[in-house]
Amino acid sequence: MAAPTVDDASHRRRFAGRTLDCPDVLIVDDGYLKATWPFLADRLRGGLVGQGHTLLWETVAADGRLRKIPGIGEVPALVLIGVEPEPADIAALSRLAVVAGIGGVDPAIATALADRGIPYVDGSRGHSDSRAEMAIALILAGLRSLPSWHTAMVAEGPRAWPLPSWQYVDHPGFVNGTLRGKTVIVVGLGPVGMRVAELCTEFGATVAVSDPDADEVEFAVRDVQRIDLAHVCGADIVVVAEGSPRLRVAKTAVDRLTVGSLVVTLDAAGIDLAALRARVLRGELAWATDVYETVPVPLHDPILGRDNVVHTPGIAGRTREANYSVADVLAQNITRVLCGGQPWPWDGVPRARSDLSQDPAPSPEGAKGTGAQT
Known part of the structure; x- marks a missing residue:
């Protein structure tokens, strides 16, 4: 059965004023969501709301800081889509229980999460x-x-x-x-x-x-x-x-x-x-x-x-089904953690994958739209 959907406007109205009011999940994207993952938003939102979670979806500019969002310290679940937080952002999330995204995170963030015992869920299995x-x-x-x-x-x-x-x-x-x-x-x-x-x-x-x-x-x-x-x-x-x-x-x-x-x-x-x-x-x-x-x-x-x-022009993971499946991986694992469990082990990111200090060779995948995020 397809997950229910909730449109952006109605969800914004629910959290008017941009204060969090203790929602379960904060989802942050970089403003390119409709271009990079056009079918993900409704599926993810619907999957989380369908499980009874409250959430807020924010777009953060490249120079924005998550820690400046009012009330962020009360959020237990954070979803990152195209956004790389700073260690200070993670430190500001005092009640954080799980972080999820598509692909890995910066080694400093991975270390900060590991030190606090916070799992990182990688939705990449979905595509x-x-x-x-x-x-x-x-x-x-x-x-x-x-x-x-x-x-x-x-x-x-x-x-x-x-x-x-x-x-x-x-x-x-x-x-x-x-x-x-x-x-x-x-x-x-x-x-x-x-x-x-x-x-x-x-x-x-x-x-x-x-x-x-x-x-x-x-x-x-x-x-x-x-x-x-x-x-x-x-x-x-x-x-x-x-x-x-x-x-x-x-x-x-x-x-x-x-x-x-x-x-x-x-x-x-x-x-x-x-x-x-x-x-x-x-x-x-x-x-x-x-x-x-x-x-x-x-x-x-x-x-x-x-x-x-x-x-082919970077389209390996760009299918509607892949969008849906990534959203499902994120929603299912967040629900597991917020209900007192652990994410599926195969959706974790091995530390070795994120430890850039092991090899100084640069990765050519820094540009948006490369195979790293497809």
Whole structure:
């Protein structure tokens, strides 16, 4: 059953004057919600109100401070959407019991929450299926040169159709054909990476997963082979499903990837994109990607229009279902905490994912709209 909805205007009237009056949940967004998560607001609001919670939704400017909101100290649950609080903001929330959002938080905030025993709920599980299915779509499109054939049909019409004598139409210079029988290495053992691994296995591929932050027991429980990040070079297909400062295919590993192999990228933090781009431009690797070094990609960028590259513009997690599912993950976990329980363990964020001090290498995902938030 769909969760009930409450429109913005009526909810604003309920909390006229911008004082909190002790609502259960404060939801804060950065003003870009309708562009980035257009179906999330009503679903999240309806899910929380449907469970009997009171809430206030605020938009905070880039230079705004959560701690300046009157009455914030009484709020037990905080939801952050595109907003990064300061430690002083968290300190001002004296009754805080749970923080939720989409993606991780700054290491200082993660530490402040951990020191107080406050769980952080990550709604990213909600769009993991959407992102994983995009990875499969990119793999198949890269293996069969589907965008090139589509473009040829649009531009050439009947001339694009293979002649009766054609028995082979895939690109011979790169890994091609069926996913079955291919060797696939997935970077990341999180929700997206595991779903990609499951789907590739169902297609008949031989799959291994690399994630230095995951415990050995996680690989055993999920029945997947573990491989070191430095040893991804022997795969037919490398899928960068997730990334962090430690979970990153370095330039040295990119340079050793087998000529002709296919790299699929959903998270720009998970691989040295500059090194990958250089090999793609030299025609050594095929690339199917939803993320880039700069967003948007300039029309004159030489990476565009190549027959060894498949592009999508950062849309891996941008489905209506993904919006709904993210909202449901947030609402369900907040309800669990406010009712005296704990969030689901798989919706927590491992500290290693947020500890930027482990590797000084910068993440190219700082721009809004990159794969980090999709």
